[in-house]
Amino acid sequence: MKETENNWSYIIFVRFEEKMSLPLNEIETFLDFTSSELSISKNSISLETRFRDIPSWSSLNALIYISRINEETNVLITSGDLSEIVNLGDIYKLIKERSNGYN
Amino acid sequence: MAITKHSGIKIKGIVNVIPALNEDNLQLPIIEENERQKLVEQTGIRFRRTSKLPVKNLFSRGIKEAMQLTGWTNNDVDILICVTQTTELSIPSLACQLHGDHEFNQQTICYDINAGCSGYVYGLQTISSLLSTINSKKPRALLCCGDVSTHLLSPDDTSTQPIFSDAISVTAIEFDPNDDSITARFNLETIGKGQTAIYMEMNALNKKIMRLNGIDVFAYSVKYVPSNIEALIENAQKPDELPEIYVFHQANKLINDAVIRKLNLNIDCVPNTLNLYGNTASASIPITLCTRLSETNNWVLLSGFGVGFSVASALIKLPDFVPHKTIEI
CATH class of the missing domain: 3.40.47.10 (Thiolase/Chalcone synthase)
Incomplete structure (x- = not known):
C-alpha cells in the first residue's frame, strides 16, 4: 500500500514515448516533411539546400518548423545550433544524432 | 532543486x-497579409x-x-x-x-x-x-x-x-497561523545559460528594446518545464493534491501545446486565454486562472516560464470561494 501511495504520481504523468512518430532520420521522409512544413516543392530542395535561402524561411516559420521536428521526433534544436549550420543536410544530421532522446 | x-x-x-x-x-x-x-x-x-x-x-x-x-x-x-x-x-x-x-x-x-x-x-x-x-x-x-x-x-x-x-x-x-495544513508547494528553477532567449538591448536611438528568440524559448520551455512540474507533483506525494486544472503562463500556442503534449495532459484541464489577451507576461497566470475560478475550489497547478531563463511552478490549494474580477480601463 505504501509503495502504491508513493508511486501515484507516476500514474499521472505517463509521458509520450520519446520516439519518432515520423521517421525523419530517413532522407526521403525528412525531405517530404520539410517540403510540406516549409511550403516548398520537394523537387526544389535537397540536403544541400541552404535553409535560409528557402523563400518561406522566417522567424515564425523557422519556429514552426523546429517545433514540428520536436513534435515528430522529440529532438530539440536551438538557435545556437542553427547559427552553426547551413543546409538542410545539417538539420537532418542533427535529427539523426539526437533522435535517441533529449539533447 | x-x-x-x-x-x-x-x-x-x-x-x-x-x-x-x-x-x-x-x-x-508588419506581417504579410497572406501570412x-x-x-x-x-x-x-x-x-x-x-x-x-x-x-x-x-x-x-x-x-x-x-x-x-x-x-x-x-x-x-x-x-x-x-x-x-x-x-x-x-x-x-x-x-x-x-x-x-x-x-x-x-x-x-x-x-x-x-x-x-x-x-x-x-x-x-x-x-x-x-x-x-x-x-x-x-x-x-x-x-x-x-x-x-x-x-x-x-x-x-x-x-x-x-x-x-x-x-x-x-x-x-x-x-492563517491556525491552519497547519500544507496549502502551497513551489518548485523554482533557473537556467541562466538561457539568458539570451528573451533580453533587453538599447537601440540606435538609445531606447530600451525587448528581443525574443522564439526558437530558444521553445527549446528551454520544452526541455525544462515538464520536468519542473513532475518534480513538484512527485514531491507532494499525496493523491488528494492532484491538480484539478493546470494554469500555464500564456507564452504562445506552439510552446504551450508542446509542454501540454510532453505532460500528456487532458486539454480540458488546461485553460487558455491566448486568443483574447496574448502573452501578458507575469499577469497571464492569474488572468487565465480567473476564467476557471468559479468552477474550481481544489488544488491547481500554476507554471510560469520564460525570461531568465526562469521556470517556476506552484501547487496551490484554493479556498472554497475566491472573489475575483477582471476590469478594462
Whole structure:
C-alpha cells in the first residue's frame, strides 16, 4: 500500500514515448516533411539546400518548423545550433544524432 | 532543486486590469497579409491589449479594486510586492511609490521583484515565505504582477509584436497561523545559460528594446518545464493534491501545446486565454486562472516560464470561494 501511495504520481504523468512518430532520420521522409512544413516543392530542395535561402524561411516559420521536428521526433534544436549550420543536410544530421532522446 | 512547502496560505481575491485598447493580429501591418491567418493559428493569439498608461497606473487601479473586493483597509496590508520589468521610474521601487500613493501603513514591507513570465509564481512563493514570519493575527499581502511589455517593442519586430500584450493583476493573500495544513508547494528553477532567449538591448536611438528568440524559448520551455512540474507533483506525494486544472503562463500556442503534449495532459484541464489577451507576461497566470475560478475550489497547478531563463511552478490549494474580477480601463 505504501509503495502504491508513493508511486501515484507516476500514474499521472505517463509521458509520450520519446520516439519518432515520423521517421525523419530517413532522407526521403525528412525531405517530404520539410517540403510540406516549409511550403516548398520537394523537387526544389535537397540536403544541400541552404535553409535560409528557402523563400518561406522566417522567424515564425523557422519556429514552426523546429517545433514540428520536436513534435515528430522529440529532438530539440536551438538557435545556437542553427547559427552553426547551413543546409538542410545539417538539420537532418542533427535529427539523426539526437533522435535517441533529449539533447 | 528548490522545492518549498507552506501551510496556511490562502488566496483571498484576484483583480485583473486589462487595457481596453485591442490590437488584432489579422490586421498587423508588419506581417504579410497572406501570412496573418497562419500566424494567428500557430501562435494562438489573435488579439492583444496595449496600454498608453504607465504600468504604475494599472497597478494603482488594481490595488484600489482589490481593497474593495476583499474589504481590507490600508492598515491590513503587511506586504506589498510588485513583480514587473516595465516600470518607467525604478527609483524608488514601484512598491514604495504605490505604498505612498495609497497611504498604506508604515509597517508594510515593500519591494519589487524583477521577473517576467515566471513572476507570478515567484511572487507567490516570496509572499508565502514572508507571511508566515510576520507576528500578526492575520498577516496579509498584495501581490502586484504584470507589465506594459508593448512599451519595449520595436515597431518592426515580427517576433515580438504579434505576441506581447499589456495587463496587470493584483492578488490578495492571507496567512492563517491556525491552519497547519500544507496549502502551497513551489518548485523554482533557473537556467541562466538561457539568458539570451528573451533580453533587453538599447537601440540606435538609445531606447530600451525587448528581443525574443522564439526558437530558444521553445527549446528551454520544452526541455525544462515538464520536468519542473513532475518534480513538484512527485514531491507532494499525496493523491488528494492532484491538480484539478493546470494554469500555464500564456507564452504562445506552439510552446504551450508542446509542454501540454510532453505532460500528456487532458486539454480540458488546461485553460487558455491566448486568443483574447496574448502573452501578458507575469499577469497571464492569474488572468487565465480567473476564467476557471468559479468552477474550481481544489488544488491547481500554476507554471510560469520564460525570461531568465526562469521556470517556476506552484501547487496551490484554493479556498472554497475566491472573489475575483477582471476590469478594462
